[in-house]
Structures are given as C-alpha cells and as structure tokens.
C-alpha cells in the first residue's frame with residue numbers, strides 16, 4: 001500500500017485494516033502522534049487527512065490511501081507554525097502527552113475558521129482531553145495564533161502592495 005505522509009510517499013506492507021496510528025508510529029517511526037485511549041475519545045492521536053482532523057486510532061490505513069496525511073512532524077518545516085510559536089509563548093504544555101493532538105485540532109480549526117470566537121474554539125477542541133488541565137492556556141494560545149496569522153497576512157499584503165509600487 002502506498003500512503004503520502006507530510007509530503008513524502010511511503011510504501012507500507014501492512015494489513016488494510018491496520019489503524020493509521022500504528023502505521024505512523026511503528027512502521028514510519030513518526031512517534032509525535034500519540035496513543036491515548038485507542039477508541040476515539042481522547043484526541044491524542046489527531047492528525048489531518050486532506051486538511052481535516054481525524055483520529056488515527058480509528059482510521060484504517062486503507063482509508064488514507066490517496067489522501068494527504070499530515071502529522072505533527074509535518075505541521076511546519078521548522079516548528080514555526082503560529083500555533084507552535086503561541087504554544088511556546090503561552091507555556092501551554094505540562095506533561096506534553098496530549099499536545100500534538102491538541103495542536104493538530106487547533107491547526108484544522110484555524111484553517112477553516114481563521115478568527116474563531118471562544119465558543120468556536122471550545123467546540124473544535126472539545127474532543128481533545130488533557131489530563132493536566134492545560135485548557136485555559138490552550139485557548140489563549142489559539143487566540144494569540146489567530147491574531148499572529150492575521151497580522152502576518154496584513155504584513156504580506158502590504159509588502160506585495162509595496163513591491164507593486166516599485
């Protein structure tokens with residue numbers, strides 16, 4: 001079976017119904033995606049399939065064939081996604097175990113809703129559990145990242161305009 005993860009094609013010799021989580025972790029050694037409950041309840045294993053957040057523990061690898069799989073390792077080239085920067089600034093992680101799943105859910109939210117209000121953040125993040133209780137910091141960091149993204153957009157539009165004047 002051939003799958004595309006973080007922009008690279010991989011051939012994997014596995015059963016079609018193997019959960020994508022195990023293919024990522026055990027076959028491809030992408031261990032940033034975590035195993036929590038194994039039943040779709042905790043969100044620790046959240047990845048993107050064609051930009052949509054999904055639970056890798058419930059997704060058979062065959063379902064991901066032909067789709068773009070993105071894991072935490074592929075969220076940004078240098079760990080500089082606005083969410084990752086905001087996470088550092090707001091000191092979000094405690095033990096850290098749930099955080100790659102949290103970041104992937106948050107990234108999908110900002111992709112679909114660039115300027116989410118508190119209710120939209122709560123709704124999008126409701127399936128991601130954190131035993132350490134970092135929820136308030138997660139929420140602040142998501143709002144900060146949304147602002148960061150908006151500011152970067154304005155800056156890049158201004159630069160383009162400036163260049164056009166030259």
Ligand code: FES
Pocket residue numbers: 034035036037038039040041042043044045046055056057058
């Ligand atoms: S490990 Fe997938 S939702 Fe908990």
Ligand code: FES
Pocket residue numbers: 093094095096097098099129130131132133134
């Ligand atoms: S930071 Fe420990 S479970 Fe979320």
